[in-house]
Amino acid sequence: MTSTLPFDDFRNLLATLPRADTAAEARVRALFAKADKPRGSLGRIEDIAAWLAAWSGRAPPAVNRPLVAIFAGNHGVARHGISPxxxxxxxxxxxxxxxxxxxxxxxxxxxxxxLKVFDLALHVPTADITEDAALDERGCAATMAFGMEAIAGGADLLCLGDLGVGNSTVAAALLAALFGGGGADWVGSGSGADASMRARKAEVVDAALAFHGTALRDPLEALRRVGGREFAAIAGAILAARTQKIPVLLDGLVATAAAATLHAANPAALDHCLLANLSPEPAHARAAERLGLRPLLDLDVSHGEGAGAALAAGLVKAAALTASGMAAALH
Incomplete structure (x- = not known):
């Protein structure tokens, strides 16, 4: 593809996303309907198996190469003392x-x-979002493209996680830019902030929103201006998974905020994603509700590093095996 601006290819991709394989989904739902059990008795296990079929194109579904991809980034805004x-x-x-x-x-x-862990230039933090864009457009687009390479070795289930001191504040700024509200509406304790630090986090978010102003109305501009490298890489990985028919599990507040930028650009962009786990951060529940994402787990896990998604992957693998095993029994 040729483009004029670095984001153009991503805008084009967001406008032409592949759709679900509804025939594969229907076959899995029919399989459960034929099985010798009460209708719907397996609850969300049936829905997970049908979702896997819809977005992998395989019925019954299978998970043979699950991958956890963790993207690690540092943030210039951390200099404001927003993390313990x-x-x-x-x-x-x-x-x-x-x-x-x-x-x-x-x-x-x-x-x-x-498991793959990606160090996203940790020695070069992004710019301070209260006084500059975190990344320029070319750098953000390049990081999204790097994130797309996470699946280069092959995968049939992608679990996305993050590492980054201060990135819960960055997530709050990004969610405020996308959904409205101020810093106090979106910041939380993160990795253990006390009341005074939470107030400082809210001030930082408000300062970033004021500095960037109306430029944040464009979701990709919001991503580069008040996001960070791990956010951009996760967004790229989500898009790549969609094009390669790989279902995605999102872990935690940061992955959800990164995903929200794609949803803002195209509300169908996250149809191949499930929310693995709901973190204790109040903003996470609000963002999930706005995105229509219902968590598979609610274990109060806020550890980061993809832990919630990796835990939920076991459940997804069980759903796939349930569908395939019951299909074999029917035949």
Whole structure:
């Protein structure tokens, strides 16, 4: 494709998204209807299996190459003291994942999931969103394209997570830009902010909204101006998964905020996504409601690093096996 501006290819892609395979979905629902059980007795397990079929094009569905992709970024706005954790904690968390000692490593082992962790230039934080755009358009588009490469090695279920000190404040700014309201409506405790720090987070969000003004009405502009690298990469990964018929599980506030930018550009952009887990951040429940996303789990997990999505992947794998096993029994 040729384009004039860096975002043009993404705008074109958002306007021409592949649709669900409704025939595959119908076959799975018919399978459950024929099974020797009360109608609808498996509840959301049936819905998950049908969703997998619709967006993978396989009926019965299968999950053979599930992948957890974690994108790690740092933020210039963290200099305002919006997190009790030092910026260096992001790199430390990436190193712990690489060493196999993080919570996500253990969950991936338990559920037999692949894991990739992407360091998005942690040594170069994004610009401070209260006085500049986090990224220029070319940099944001390049990071989205990088996120699209997360599935390059192949996957049939993509679980998206994040790492980044201060990124719950950035998520609040992005959600406020997309849905309206001020900082106090969207900030929360994040990684343990007390009341005074939460107030400072709200002030930072309000300052960012005031600085960028009406430019935030464009969802991709909002993403680059008050988002960050992990947000852009997650958005790119969601789009790539759609084009490759890969269902997606979203983990936590940051992944949901990144996804919200795509939804604002095209309300059908998240049809191939499920919300894995609802974090304790009040903003997450509000954003999920606005997006029409109902979480698979509600375990008060706010750990980040894709933990909620990886936990939910076990449930999705079970739904696929339930459908395929019952199909085999019918035949």
């Amino acid at each position: 954790r030092p910026v260096a904690a992001t790199a430390n968390a990436v190193e712990l994942c690489a060493a196999g000692g993080a919570a996500i490593n253990q969950i991936c082992i338990a559920n037999n999931l692949g």
